[in-house]
Amino acid sequence: MYLDVNEIVSLALESPKTVMIYNHLKSYLEEEKLKREQFYNDISEDQKAEFINGEMIIHSPVKFKHNQASFKLAKLIGVYTSKLNLGEVGHEKLMIRLTRNDYEPDICFFLKEKSDRFNPDQMLFPAPDFVVEVLSQSTEKTDRTIKYEDYALHGVKEYWIIDPEKEIIEQYILDGEKYFLQQKSGNGSIKSVAIEGFEIPVRAVFDKSENDKVLNSIIGQAEKPV
Numbered sequence: 001m002y003l004d005v006n007e008i009v010s011l012a013l014e015s016p017k018t019v020m021i022y023n024h025l026k027s028y029l030e031e032e033k034l035k036r037e038q039f040y041n042d043i044s045e046d047q048k049a050e051f052i053n054g055e056m057i058i059h060s061p062v063k064f065k066h067n068q069a070s071f072k073l074a075k076l077i078g079v080y081t082s083k084l085n086l087g088e089v090g091h092e093k094l095m096i097r098l099t100r101n102d103y104e105p106d107i108c109f110f111l112k113e114k115s116d117r118f119n120p121d122q123m124l125f126p127a128p129d130f131v132v133e134v135l136s137q138s139t140e141k142t143d144r145t146i147k148y149e150d151y152a153l154h155g156v157k158e159y160w161i162i163d164p165e166k167e168i169i170e171q172y173i174l175d176g177e178k179y180f181l182q183q184k185s186g187n188g189s190i191k192s193v194a195i196e197g198f199e200i201p202v203r204a205v206f207d208k209s210e211n212d213k214v215l216n217s218i219i220g221q222a223e224k225p226v
Contacts, residue, residue, distance in 0.1 A: 004177070028054075032100075039102070040124075048092065051102040052146060062136055065164040070106045070134045072204065072211045073162070077109060080198055080218050088115035090125070097124040098154050103147060106162075107132035109195060127154035130194040134162045148172075152179050158194040167206045 012021050032054040039051045048059040062070075074091040081087055090108040108128035110118075118125070131151055133143040143161060151159050152174055159179060161170040168186045172179035173193050183190065191199040204210040 036102070045093070048104055050104055052142065053101065060138060062134075063164070066134050066136055069162050069164045069205050070132075072206070072208075073132060074107045076200055076204065076211065076214055076218065077107065077195065077198065079215060081109065081195060083218065084197070085112065086195065087112040087129070088118065090128070095124050096126070096128065098127060098150055101146070101150055103150075105131045106134045111194075127151070127156055129156065130158045130160075130192065131156050132160040132162060134164055148179065153177055158192060160190075162205065164206070167203075169202050169205065 012018055015021065035054055035056075036051055039049075039056050042056070043049045050057045050059070070092070074089060078089045078091075081089060087110050090105070090110075092106060093104060094108060096103045096105060096108065102124075105128070108125075109130040110125070111129045114126065114129070133139070133147060135143060148159065155174070157174050159172040159174075161172070162168075163170075166186065168184060169190055170184045171182040171190055173182045182193075185202055187202055189199055189201050200214050201210055204214040
């Protein structure tokens with residue numbers, strides 16, 4: 001059940017334990033802040049690590065099908081947005097720092113107005129405009145719960161969840177502080193809301209020949225004289 005901030009506060013205020021809850025949360029968050037600072041000191045560039053609800057999560061290697069889906073889509077988004085100078089794409093190892101948690105999405109995209117402020121040595125980044133997570137057995141629950149809510153609360157306009165086993169893409173669009181499901185499909189086309197003009201066949205994320213066709217089309221369109 002999803003509760004917004006006002007509903008959570010109202011429930012706490014109705015309890016005689018309100019002050020105890022406040023003191024407990026304050027103590028916990030102060031300790032969590034120290035753990036987060038330690039997390040930044042401990043992580044290395046060769047790790048895929050995240051800080052979620054006070055815990056450091058080190059991710060295990062992914063299956064080949066996970067890697068291929070992530071790579072195929074990142075390649076299409078990267079070439080498309082680079083040719084049109086729309087912004088910057090992060091793949092696998094870009095650390096997103098939100099209010100409480102730090103994530104390394106499989107794919108993320110920042111519109112130019114945001115990415116133009118980045119510097120070459122930057123290691124922590126704000127909420128992207130577009131995020132993709134590719135499901136694995138160990139991450140599916142987090143991708144569908146904590147990250148789903150956190151990305152929405154921080155204004156990520158569009159969130160794709162890719163299931164590499166079933167070869168399906170779920171597209172969620174932000175409405176206020178919540179996502180609604182725009183489409184869920186293993187066929188047909190999918191059109192981004194956050195990345196202007198970016199529309200691809202769903203199969204291009206899972207099939208090499210389809211991916212090559214779309215990539216060649218993007219390159220060809222970009223090279224046409226205006």
